[in-house]
Amino acid sequence: MREITYRDALKEAMQEEMRRDPSVFTMGEDIAVYGGVYSVTKGLLEEFGDERVLDTPISEAVIAGAGTGAAAVGTRPVIEIMYVDFMTFCMDQIVNQAAKMRYMFGGKIKVPLVVRTQGGAGTYCAAQHSESLEAWFTHVPGLKVVMPATPYDAKGLLKSSIRDDNPVIFIEHNLLYNQKGPVPEEEYLVPLGLADIKREGEDITIITYSSMVSVSLAAAEELATAGIRAEVIDLRTLYPLDIETILQSVRKTGRVVICEPDCKTGGVGGEIVSQITEYAFDYLDAPPIRVAGRDTPIPYSPALESIAVPDKNELTKAVYRLFGRKVES
């Protein structure tokens, strides 16, 4: 199969959906003429014109609010918020309007809005351009939350998100744009709400998503050489959570590590641990643990940033510890 980048996979998803459905349009900062600061939307202006590909002023609140209004009257806006950090400017539009509109209106309206954004640490951009805020959105009934880790998933999930009749927070990761992976030429969708077992294993379940998937796979590889067969579950969609796939794996392995890029306290891992404890307590051979970002703003200094977020070593050590093996700290 051909290999393309995560960036190009996303672009293809946009192109295909915009060709397929004239009610899909996109707006955001620097997405048209410039093609997006991460070049995901490059070429869309040329193909679809300036009625459907719009450069907006720096006005995150109205981008999101207008997206909501446009969705409410029957179109399918895909808005881009340049960094997930800037979602702080449109929380009301997303949380109090887009997410709740259908419910408040008694189910008589649909809000098919996609918020494309990206985030995460690892690019030396310091505290205001490195956040992982996904946990906030999983706490908002009415939203779906998607975080793809591979080009294949990025494309299939974005297409599904655009076709979904609900507001979807679609969070890309800036470290992944240049990653290549197999993506079929033929059209396909990846359904929302379905996790993907990226590696099978019998001894321990590593639950992860986004940038931490490759970290987890690398750790699993190393663990294998130490005789520990790790199963790696890529959540792909954080809400709704595919708890079935998780529980099936946990019932098999009895041991769980969540490997997450966001800061630990109040992060998505807590929810997952709780659900596992609630539904599979008797299958657990050890306490589920979280290998997560530190409870700190992301520091600029490369010397500090690199230890603010989990890496392979931290993850393997945590697993060894869970199996009662000695590790030099």
Add this chain to the structure above:
Amino acid sequence: MREITYRDALKEAMQEEMRRDPSVFTMGEDIAVYGGVYSVTKGLLEEFGDERVLDTPISEAVIAGAGTGAAAVGTRPVIEIMYVDFMTFCMDQIVNQAAKMRYMFGGKIKVPLVVRTQGGAGTYCAAQHSESLEAWFTHVPGLKVVMPATPYDAKGLLKSSIRDDNPVIFIEHNLLYNQKGPVPEEEYLVPLGLADIKREGEDITIITYSSMVSVSLAAAEELATAGIRAEVIDLRTLYPLDIETILQSVRKTGRVVICEPDCKTGGVGGEIVSQITEYAFDYLDAPPIRVAGRDTPIPYSPALESIAVPDKNELTKAVYRLFGRKVES
């Protein structure tokens, strides 16, 4: 001891701290001339004048941003955001500015900002005036999060929050303003970061906060008649979390229920369950469970709102179930 309302306790805290420290001032919507929509700030304008008690336009972003700026130059602003739902308008100012400033600036600045706000369901105000968003703020390193349940704690915690050198999100509950409770005439403080055992018990630990404290105490009372001795821990401060007090109790009881007013998925309970599992797994006789708000926007209809958030029955049933007792659902 005299009994005063939660409202008056808060007002006394404001008065005492404003008398004590001329750098304390307060601003917000309708707080001066009107005395606050919940009357907490009534009389402050008259006593402290319009330089220190300011009615602002409806501009939540600049209220919070200006609070941050004022705190950064050495004053102690207490800003009021009328509903926690409207914190959605100042997330950037709180999360990207106030919370991170000290860290980003290498520890050379203090941001002694208090954000007084209130929220919660139960007043037939529907989806945009009934939120419980505390979990978001516990996920933001740099913030402290306080949610008092009694007049005594409200006063002592607000005073401590105002003296604290960090941004504190102080979330009151609208159902509590008229509640009376003992508050000493003499000055006292309640330190941040310390939970309070509101009732001792040996059989199960109920961890709770804010409006759910009275629900939990009522449930404990009923459980006692059924021979189950519940310990009720009022967290008071959600961040930093007093995990020591929690673990001590859990090691004793072996059983835990979190009773929380926010919606379950991504709520504060998940974090607590995770920490308990991580640090006290071997003491657990049963999976920690959460009795929480439903994963839904808060509906207007009184018939629905009343079942969107936990009540005594739901809590006692959950406890009975945990003890393997039959309950008619």
Add this chain to the structure above:
Amino acid sequence: MKPRHLWIDLFQQMLLIRRVEEKIRELYTQDRIKGMLHLCIGQEAVAVGAMSALRENDYLVSTHRGHGHFIAKGADLGKMMAELFGRRTGYCKGKGGSMHIADIDLYHLGANGIVGEGLPIAAGAALAIKNILHTDQVVMCFFGDGALNIGAFHEALNLAGLWKLPVVFICENNSYAISMHVNRACAVEDIAKRAESYDMPGVTADGMDVLEVNEQVDLAVKRAREGQGPSLVVCQTYRFLGHGRNPDCSTYRTKEEEQQWKQRCPIEVFRDRLIQKNILTQNDVETIEADIVRSIDEAVDFAEASPYPAAEDLEVDIYA
């Protein structure tokens, strides 16, 4: 200006709104209706004057003080009352209540509990119309003077002005946001002038005069429909009662001020004008009143006879 034979209709609508609001007040005073409510008594001319410039399929974006807008958009009183009563037969199946009442079939995009949040939504609806749907629909967006200083106002008006969106922004300036006088909140007195910052016309209308409101808004709607972009129309009006349920306004406004405005009651003044001009007789007025009372009574009966939502409804309609 509206042809004279339509004036009766304007009068009728204003009176209907007034009587519905009065009934709602009665009902919540008796605690038969719960929750947060904002009556538009005193402001009927704005709702009716503005909305009568619209076509049926033009969109409306309303506010927390939205009963008048909703009625003028053609709301069924029974379903509206049922919503306020929190019943399953209500417009939102009881889930929205007063602050979130909406009906997409009426091209009504909802009241809104959040100050200023209608403006971006309206801009977005207008954008969809202009760029994607390619219809000649117009979006009308109401907001109070309290929304003048929130960021969303600025961002939405800028976008609308920049892209020449078919939207009409109507500021219902009743001088107060809860207790806050507009002059204590807004750095400038002449609100309509703010339109200049967004390359759109800004006009001020007497919000107590239904014909003047209609005339000004009509121009703005035409502009929008013809592709000339948005306008800002500031309607000077007054809420006769308290902000919400609390009737006490004494901390922030005087009885004299209230009296002066009440003397300019948009309904009474217009009624006298119609009678004076022989468009309406006292007898007609009484017939109209009687019809209104009857329809309101029916609506309340329908609402109160309707069932509450069932427990199973709680988690329904969160997702499509």
Add this chain to the structure above:
Amino acid sequence: MKPRHLWIDLFQQMLLIRRVEEKIRELYTQDRIKGMLHLCIGQEAVAVGAMSALRENDYLVSTHRGHGHFIAKGADLGKMMAELFGRRTGYCKGKGGSMHIADIDLYHLGANGIVGEGLPIAAGAALAIKNILHTDQVVMCFFGDGALNIGAFHEALNLAGLWKLPVVFICENNSYAISMHVNRACAVEDIAKRAESYDMPGVTADGMDVLEVNEQVDLAVKRAREGQGPSLVVCQTYRFLGHGRNPDCSTYRTKEEEQQWKQRCPIEVFRDRLIQKNILTQNDVETIEADIVRSIDEAVDFAEASPYPAAEDLEVDIYA
């Protein structure tokens, strides 16, 4: 206008900023400095002209394009470079980097990675000064043309105008926000006129002329200090390089436009003027250059010789 003997100082500061920025560019091209960076080459006259209207204890609120502001506020080059290098000896112990560099001892409230977020902070500092601290300090707040259409601009200017706060808002209008031309983003062309919406004076200055900037800003600072409230000063300028590290501007602006602006280089034009007026000789210029180069080299040496923060530093200074 500044007395002539201070002109040399203005020149020196602008040149210093230019050379520092050039050095930083060299360093990041060599990947010795990491992360997100925004150089102010071309805009030096705004920073220097504006800041020289301030007293030492006046506050400054800066932006993502803030190196020039920081230097003009009196930054120690070594500690500044160390910060960009992510070292422990930097102003923020390496935790802030270019986008968050700050020093409260210099009354500098920080660069800011978020567009427009300086404005509310500046309003708040000014409020504290006016209402609580009761000093005659002034707050100067820079922002780019990109911030003109974000809600915080509106809310902050309204509050400052309403409460007559001692703050000077300086818009560095370099025509672009990344790729977005200001005329494609802002519904009106005359930005300074927006000040009218906030009851404050708005003026436009040639941002390539350090003396003109200084003159206009000086008036604004005086107004603020004398209790007459805020002003908006729009400085027309140009960034000569790319927005951030990416040098390519070809998708959104022409080489001709760039050339035209570069011919108006604020430093070269001013240097020629000084030489022509015999305030400075070519020799002086060379001495100044040499001093600057030396100080920059020292700063870089200091920075690169400094240690990185230690792992233990990661979770330090989150809370006071």
